[in-house]
Amino acid sequence: MGFRVKLFLLGWAIIISNSINAQVLPDVPNAGVNDTVSYSNLSSPYHTTLTFFHNLQEENFRPEVAAKALGGDLTDKRAVNQAVELKQIFDGKGVFVDIDNIPNEHDYVDSTHNYQAKYFFDTNRLPMIFLEKDGDNWVFSRFTVAKIDEMHKDTYPYGTDKLLNLLPKIGQQEYFGLHLWQLVGIFILILFVFLAHKLFTFIVDRGMYHLSVKIGYAHVAEKYLLPVARVVSIYFIVLLLDLFIRVLQLPIEMIAWIAILLNAAKPFIITIVFYKLVDLLSAYFERQADKTESNLDDQLVPLVRKTLKAFVVVVGSLFILKEGLQVDIWPFLTGLSIGGLAFALAAQDTIKNFFGSVMIFIDKPFQVGDWITSGDVDGTVEEVGFRSTRVRTFRNSLMYIPNGKIADATVDNHGLRQYRRFYSTITITYDTPPELINVFVDGLREIVKSHPKTRKDYYNVYFNNMSAFSLDIMFYVFFEVPTWGDELQARHEVLIKIVKLANELGVNFAFPTQTVHMETFPEKQGSSPVYEDNIDHYKKRLDAFVKSEMGKK
Structure with a gap:
């Protein structure tokens, strides 16, 4: 009976084997005396990983052997299913496992995790998948095995996991290095993305524009909202690509790069959206500034717009590096903080002038056009910048006064006099x-x-x-x-x-x-x-x- 079960599982595995991609495996150079031809070895993190991925390749598909890397007391069918799903998780996330970089030590410990006998593959994208030593063998941790179903649904959400078994039925013939079902899937995906783009564009251009016209914001919608909405529609298309490209089970080298590009595209598009929203927010600020009598607000709006755009670009770049390109930004931020401290010490006057300008914009001791007197300064304010204030003197000369100096000085604003x-x-x-x-x-x-x-x-x-x-x-x-x-x-x-x-x-x-008083002459009258x-x-x-x-x- 056990033989029939194994034979049935082997036949089922052959049917779905073409949906499984192989990680690039080495020719096992210097693998040690424990290596065997069957690639069934759990003596180190290296050998366990090699056993798992090698036995799930198309040309050597033996999921019952790969399932040994899961350890535990799983039944044969359950172990095979979870082994296949775990491999699909690696492929769907685009995680390329370089076998040569995995430690080949029986007593390996991870110094970054309190010197425990564990090995993590990718702590950023797959933080719940790691190996641990169980007795004399290295196997996937019990925590990882318990989370396989959850991680598989997260990798293939909204029922897309069912396509993993449906699409291979289209055909297994190979063309240009891909199976027929993969080529058909690519064509369907391109067609679907094209139709989705047309649908999103129609909804955005027609629906949102007509709605804005009805409520009286046609100009705002055309100039600010439509560009943002179009970028958002592109973001939804990227989400669709990221969702369905995993189902095609493309070669891991290809899917790894595609995953990097799609993961980088998401924060990049979001950065563009917020960059454009800054213009919309600035337009609102300009409208509010026009309602005030102060001219200082009119100069503050462009400065705020530039500052917000710079902030969006910096934060967006950090997210692109961290979430998209999987770059560890903490060393960069640490170095940036140390460099920022050194820069702050070297640029004390500049920082003082910057905060002086902030206080001027907040307190509004004067505005553009006011006649002010402060120490040797006596003239009309022409412009207030982030570093200095420009004053036109009554000699028609131009004076640039650092804002830090103005913030600390006594300013007599003649322009604010009521009388x-x-x-x-x-x-x-x-x-x-x-x-x-x-x-x-x-x-x-x-x-x-x-x-x-x-x-x-x-x-x-x-x-x-x-x-x-x-x-x-x-x-x-x-x-x-x-x-x-x-x-x-x-x-x-x-x-x-x-x-x-x-x-x-x-x-x-x-x-x-x-x-001079003199004697009055009769013939001469006084001057009074x-x-x-x-x-x-x-x-x-x-x-x-x-x-x-x-x-x-």
Whole structure:
């Protein structure tokens, strides 16, 4: 009965043998005295691996011998099934096992795993598959054997594992080094990918675009969403290729390279998607920046866009190296951190300026177009960069100030003033009567009240000092204007009206003089003006001035 079972299993194994690829095996040079012609040897990790893969090659298909590498008390049929599935896991993952690099030591220990008697094939792609020493033999660990079914479903998901037995029934003839069923499978896969690409493109270009038009985002969809969606459709095609290419069981040398390319293509496409999404996010930031009055936001958006794109490229490159090309990036990151520390020490000023620019963008002490004063800096801000701020001085020269210096300095932002102060002392002669001084002061206040750009709730116009040569009137007002040019224009208008008011009332402005008093001659009158004694006379003249000058506004 046992012989019939073995014969049945051998016949079944021959039927499915063409679906199994062989790992490249050596001619067993220097294999040791334990090597046998039957390749049934479990004395070391090398011999166990050789026994397993050699007996699952097409030309020498003996799965019942390969199943010995699984160890344990498995029944013959169960062991054969799991041996075939384990081999398919290696092939589906594209893991190439170089037999020559496997240790040929009976008492081998793994120094990276606490010096245990274990051997791992590929800790990145197959972390659950490893050999361990069981008594005098090296076999696949009990943990590995217990996880074979789970790993096989993960390698061939969504029922694709059934195709492993269906496709070989198409035909076993060989053409160009491949079986007929493999060639047919490649043709079907190409046709399927082509149709899937057309379907995804139709859904993206037609469905998403028309949906965006209906909700009023046609421009955004055409410029930003459609390019991203098309790249995403390519990502789904890569997933389909990665899913079905394993079923074809191509030669391991070929499938290993294909697996590397497909694994690298996934993070690469995702990197492109996020790179394009940065443009969409930047467009949203630009729209929000346009709603604010600050011009600093408009300059911040391009800098944020460049920074995010650089970050996406760096992170995406690391994922491509780690997930796609299976490169251990930890030594690189360790070296990068040490090099980054050295770079940081050598570029302290640059880093200080960078963080200074960050503080400027966060605190917003000024914006483009503001007039600022900080130490020797006095001018209008033209541009704020990541390293320095560009200020146009009133000499029309250009100053570049490191942002680190500005962040630590006191900045007087004239551009953020709501009001611009104007303080002046109006000096009149000592012979001006008190009544006329009061009328003149009232006229000055009317000028402030009537001007459209002066602050009406706070100003001070008073006769407040008697200096050596004049009577001083404090003229303290504020202009509500945005720029220095508008302030100068407002001053000009107010001062012109003050001069007109003085001329209308006959008020003389004082200036530094020395008066020599001499005996008065009957035939010579003094130089001092003659003022009216009636105060109503001056009030009438003030009313006439107000009607004629203020009424124009």
